[in-house]
Amino acid sequence: MGKFVLSALVENKFGVLARVAGLFSARGFNIDSLAVGETEDVTVSRMTIVVDADERTLEQVKKQLNKLIDVIRVQDLTGGRYVDRELIMIKVKAENTNIREKIVQIVDSTGAEIIDVAKKSVIVEETGDEHKIKALVELLRPYGIIEIARTGKIALQSETNGK
Amino acid sequence: MSKISGAEILVKSLCEEGVEVIFGYPGGVLLSLADKLYAEKSIRFILTRHEQGAVHAADGYARATGKVGVCLATSGPGATNLVTGIATANMDSVPMVAITGQVRSSLIGNDAFQEADIIGITRSITKHNYLVKDVKDLPRIVKEAFFIASTGRPGPVLIDLPVDVTLQQDEFKYPRTVDIRGYKPTYGGHIGQIKKIARAIEQKKKPLLYVGGGAIISGAAAEIVELSHKADIPVTMTFMGLGAFPADDPLSLGMLGMHGTAYANMAVQEADLIIAIGARFDDRVTGRIDTFAPNATIAHIDIDPTSVSKNVRVDIPVIGDAKTIIKELAAEVNKKDHIEWHRTIAKWKKEYPLKYKDDDQVHPQYVIETICDAVKDKDAVICSEVGQHQMWTAQFFKFAKPRTWISSGGLGTMGFGFPAAMGAKVGRPEAIVIDIAGDGSIQMNIQELATVVMERIPVKIFILNNGYLGMVRQWQELFYSRRYAFTPLSKEGATQCPDFVKLAESYGAKGIRVTDKSKVREAIDTALKEEGTVVVDFVISREENVFPMVPAGESIDKMIHGLA
Ligand SMILES: Cc1ncc(C[n+]2csc(CCOP(=O)(O)OP(=O)(O)O)c2C)c(N)n1
Ligand SMILES: [Mg+2]
Numbered sequence: 147m148g149k150f151v152l153s154a155l156v157e158n159k160f161g162v163l164a165r166v167a168g169l170f171s172a173r174g175f176n177i178d179s180l181a182v183g184e185t186e187d188v189t190v191s192r193m194t195i196v197v198d199a200d201e202r203t204l205e206q207v208k209k210q211l212n213k214l215i216d217v218i219r220v221q222d223l224t225g226g227r228y229v230d231r232e233l234i235m236i237k238v239k240a241e242n243t244n245i246r247e248k249i250v251q252i253v254d255s256t257g258a259e260i261i262d263v264a265k266k267s268v269i270v271e272e273t274g275d276e277h278k279i280k281a282l283v284e285l286l287r288p289y290g291i292i293e294i295a296r297t298g299k300i301a302l303q304s305e306t307n308g309k
Numbered sequence: 310m311s312k313i314s315g316a317e318i319l320v321k322s323l324c325e326e327g328v329e330v331i332f333g334y335p336g337g338v339l340l341s342l343a344d345k346l347y348a349e350k351s352i353r354f355i356l357t358r359h360e361q362g363a364v365h366a367a368d369g370y371a372r373a374t375g376k377v378g379v380c381l382a383t384s385g386p387g388a389t390n391l392v393t394g395i396a397t398a399n400m401d402s403v404p405m406v407a408i409t410g411q412v413r414s415s416l417i418g419n420d421a422f423q424e425a426d427i428i429g430i431t432r433s434i435t436k437h438n439y440l441v442k443d444v445k446d447l448p449r450i451v452k453e454a455f456f457i458a459s460t461g462r463p464g465p466v467l468i469d470l471p472v473d474v475t476l477q478q479d480e481f482k483y484p485r486t487v488d489i490r491g492y493k494p495t496y497g498g499h500i501g502q503i504k505k506i507a508r509a510i511e512q513k514k515k516p517l518l519y520v521g522g523g524a525i526i527s528g529a530a531a532e533i534v535e536l537s538h539k540a541d542i543p544v545t546m547t548f549m550g551l552g553a554f555p556a557d558d559p560l561s562l563g564m565l566g567m568h569g570t571a572y573a574n575m576a577v578q579e580a581d582l583i584i585a586i587g588a589r590f591d592d593r594v595t596g597r598i599d600t601f602a603p604n605a606t607i608a609h610i611d612i613d614p615t616s617v618s619k620n621v622r623v624d625i626p627v628i629g630d631a632k633t634i635i636k637e638l639a640a641e642v643n644k645k646d647h648i649e650w651h652r653t654i655a656k657w658k659k660e661y662p663l664k665y666k667d668d669d670q671v672h673p674q675y676v677i678e679t680i681c682d683a684v685k686d687k688d689a690v691i692c693s694e695v696g697q698h699q700m701w702t703a704q705f706f707k708f709a710k711p712r713t714w715i716s717s718g719g720l721g722t723m724g725f726g727f728p729a730a731m732g733a734k735v736g737r738p739e740a741i742v743i744d745i746a747g748d749g750s751i752q753m754n755i756q757e758l759a760t761v762v763m764e765r766i767p768v769k770i771f772i773l774n775n776g777y778l779g780m781v782r783q784w785q786e787l788f789y790s791r792r793y794a795f796t797p798l799s800k801e802g803a804t805q806c807p808d809f810v811k812l813a814e815s816y817g818a819k820g821i822r823v824t825d826k827s828k829v830r831e832a833i834d835t836a837l838k839e840e841g842t843v844v845v846d847f848v849i850s851r852e853e854n855v856f857p858m859v860p861a862g863e864s865i866d867k868m869i870h871g872l873a
């Protein structure tokens with residue numbers, strides 16, 4: 147078993163997300179995360195799907211995705227060079243100035259950002275790969291995390307030099 | 310150009326696709342469409358007595374002719390009544406376009422009267438589906454629907470049509486071409502892979518062709534005969550593949566799998582090369598997967614990449630159209646014989662033939678053999694329901710040609726056979742069309758007797774009446790110490806319920822009952838001679854079993870042979 151990152155270009159139409167999600171549930175494939183957004187071409191969306199599977203299941207996932215009429219192309223990014231990012235927002239307790247300062251320090255040293263300040267809490271935003279985000283969550287956990295919102299992973303293949 | 314309504318646009322689009330018949334059932338949201346269809350003389354509309362009858366009829370029509378079958382149902386309950394039939398067609402890769410009416414666009418999602426989310430419901434049982442939101446998309450959607458249904462690995466496509474779209478006005482212009490960027494089926498096989506199979510055939514000692522329904526869909530029967538004869542390879546067929554290779558050819562091993570012949574299953578387990586053609590290694594074929602074909606290199610020719618290496622690891626995959634690929638393979642392979650291999654198989658054939666007790670009772674296998682004999686050399690299409698009678702037909706009817714065997718393989722839908730036979734007869738009016746039925750299954754769509762009588766679609770229904778849901782009873786006999794929970798349909802010796810002869814007569818069809826072996830042939834001949842629909846009720850031995858049998862999940866050489 148392992149995690150694989152698939153990038154699917156799909157028709158930007160209603161119902162396509164349901165088709166893809168339905169495929170995963172009907173066939174018992176495990177999705178770790180799925181992120182959808184428009185691309186440079188407004189008629190096309192990109193779905194970045196992280197699947198948890200063995201090699202053989204992964205092959206089936208790719209083929210089954212390709213079989214959907216609304217799926218234009220599926221890339222398996224896992225083997226090659228690619229960059230990926232997630233976005234996280236963490237609402238963390240900050241009930242006095244002392245704690246607030248400590249959080250600011252963490253935020254500054256990790257390149258995260260405070261995007262909302264309230265009386266008893268702040269919201270911290272971070273963009274990065276999985277490791278960076280995990281590290282930030284661990285650093286903030288001792289202060290008391292109230293809520294987290296997190297996007298799935300989005301990814302793009304890097305251009306390979308010379309190829 | 311002048312504008313016409315969505316309903317008329319749909320009718321014209323169907324004409325453009327060459328649709329000659331629609332099986333369907335009307336309803337509120339279809340009024341305008343029905344009115345336009347009523348005026349269109351080139352399309353025959355057949356009113357069934359249940360939407361399930363319509364969808365199976367469209368399916369049977371498609372399987373018998375290779376053309377796209379079309380059915381129509383109203384919104385809500387009409388649409389949901391199609392579900393079983395759409396799933397049946399999807400499992401067996403049948404080209405079909407199902408059209409459903411839908412409530413007014415502005416009401417969708419409001420739990421309107423007779424609203425059902427048929428798009429959501431059928432998403433996983435169609436090849437694709439469409440909700441038409443604007444009349445200007447309608448011609449393109451119809452064009453795409455027929456294209457998707459009939460190309461690549463065929464399947465059902467559903468078009469959901471809100472009533473307001475049927476009333477919207479637009480100019481009619483039918484597209485000439487289709488361009489769907491996410492759908493480009495591969496037809497030509499990779500020549501390097503084809504050569505690999507050819508070399509494997511030449512090197513291996515015990516090759517076997519394992520032929521599935523895809524071979525029939527592709528029209529590859531002649532090519533398979535050519536390949537098999539040239540390279541001297543025995544052929545076994547799946548349930549869906551019956552007819553792809555003549556049963557009386559010395560190289561035929563008949564059907565493999567759960568109720569396959571012993572010699573076919575033994576050949577699979579012994580083979581050193583298996584070439585699968587349009588087959589999908591279904592669990593009813595492979596039995597216990599990790600012991601399946603332990604010695605074989607596996608080549609797989611299929612148009613659907615998802616079928617390859619799904620259940621069984623494939624050594625030489627070739628994606629593409631079976632007919633094209635087998636033709637190339639037959640040309641590529643050098644002549645070869647496998648005398649030793651045939652000697653082994655001949656020994657198995659002698660040792661483990663298909664057999665049944667042939668005494669003076671009416672045994673179902675005898676009935677099937679007699680039907681087979683009665684239509685020999687005639688153009689006949691055999692349909693079936695689901696159960697023991699279906700398996701006896703698969704075992705004992707000697708199918709010689711493709712598209713002469715129509716049965717629900719993948720889904721195993723009781724109630725399929727009779728409406729499918731009706732559809733087949735509409736598509737092939739010159740052929741004799743027979744539904745071999747069980748006393749259980751036939752009651753699931755018996756209402757279509759009204760349709761075949763009223764529409765003059767003469768089919769012959771041969772019921773193998775054992776008074777049981779026989780196939781389930783067989784499993785209870787073998788694995789649940791003969792506790793016949795919920796499987797008896799009638800009591801031995803008691804008055805029949807229903808009396809199928811009277812039932813047939815009440816619909817205006819002919820009914821015949823046979824209780825005596827000596828009357829079997831006569832009844833069949835009478836039924837075939839009769840112009841209209843005939844129901845023959847063969848009262849057969851009640852507790853007959855289908856053998857051989859591989860228990861579910863067992864290795865396919867672990868067969869129960871039955872008769873000693
Ligand atoms: C719609 C549906 N319901 C239930 C089943 C399960 N099932 C498979 S075979 C069978 C018995 C069929 O009885 P009958 O038509 O009399 O055929 P027989 O086996 O007796 O020949 C049943 C209930 C099914 N295949 N399809
Ligand atoms: Mg029965």
